[in-house]
Amino acid sequence: MIAMNSAVFAESGRVSPEGPKLYPEFEHLGPASDFIEEIFQIIEHIPLFEDMSRQEVGYLCRYMLCYGAPRNATLLREGDEGQHLLIVLTGNIDVIKDTPKGSRSIAVAGVGSSLGEMSMIDGARRFASCIATEPTDFAVLTRTALTEIVIDHPGLGSKLLLLLLQVMTRRLRDASNLLLPYIAGDAV
């Protein structure tokens, strides 16, 4: 076992405190490793960290930056390019989709939820917008950081990829079940 604590993370973190400023308009809170104790407190709500040891989560947090956004801030905008996902640390998010008949709320995401995985994985444009309905802190995992994790810590990288696969599978099962009435022809 490698001894790890917040000081170690801060010192050896992969992301610089001045790191990629994806969100220049929001408060930049620094590397996620500075928030490791807060993250441990909500870890049971974070599917992406399921069954990970504290040490493993500590390693991952060195590859993520945290931001604080005010109420009503747009964290992801439908149609934008983007290659990162968010993990909600505090607050609450409304997921909004533009339709020919106006905006529709299609989901609500709370503490521990991840958002934006699809574009992080395939690099295509955001499917929906994510709006903070409360002041919200969140951690960012970029595709570049994911690649670095896989290279630097292959075992941990595979575990994270498997957890991402589980998150995507859950979403696909949910979407498929929502489609069922239409498959059956009940609603067409």
Place this chain on the structure above:
Amino acid sequence: MIAMNSAVFAESGRVSPEGPKLYPEFEHLGPASDFIEEIFQIIEHIPLFEDMSRQEVGYLCRYMLCYGAPRNATLLREGDEGQHLLIVLTGNIDVIKDTPKGSRSIAVAGVGSSLGEMSMIDGARRFASCIATEPTDFAVLTRTALTEIVIDHPGLGSKLLLLLLQVMTRRLRDASNLLLPYIAGDAV
């Protein structure tokens, strides 16, 4: 570069020719490495092998078994337990979902398609059935084999997991787009 050919695969393959008989009722064709030349011929149609070198595909094939099924055979049955996916090598598959109003065809899968990823990933029951509409040869990747690949060849394992993530993301985007009219309220 490691010299690789069919004889090497057969000799050092991870799956025994007598390996896990998931499909005792179908013709057992042996390890996928025995079909490497046929697989290379259709490789551009196999999203799970996208951008992989011939050597990498060769390694993966050592972890998969092939089967041949007659027309009308059920390759995956809705509601069954199962922790493996299929890659269609020849033939054609109809994907069928039971609904309160009877069976509905929800997709068709041809050469190179993969099927059954959701249960392979989450271990939950099959969402739909897959029926061969022509005599069909297919390769099987079990969850156990995937785990072995990740352990034995971490770099290759990560690449395969990323490709699986891309396949799942494409499915989720497709399902989400199908849901759009219902989100908009056009169809309810």
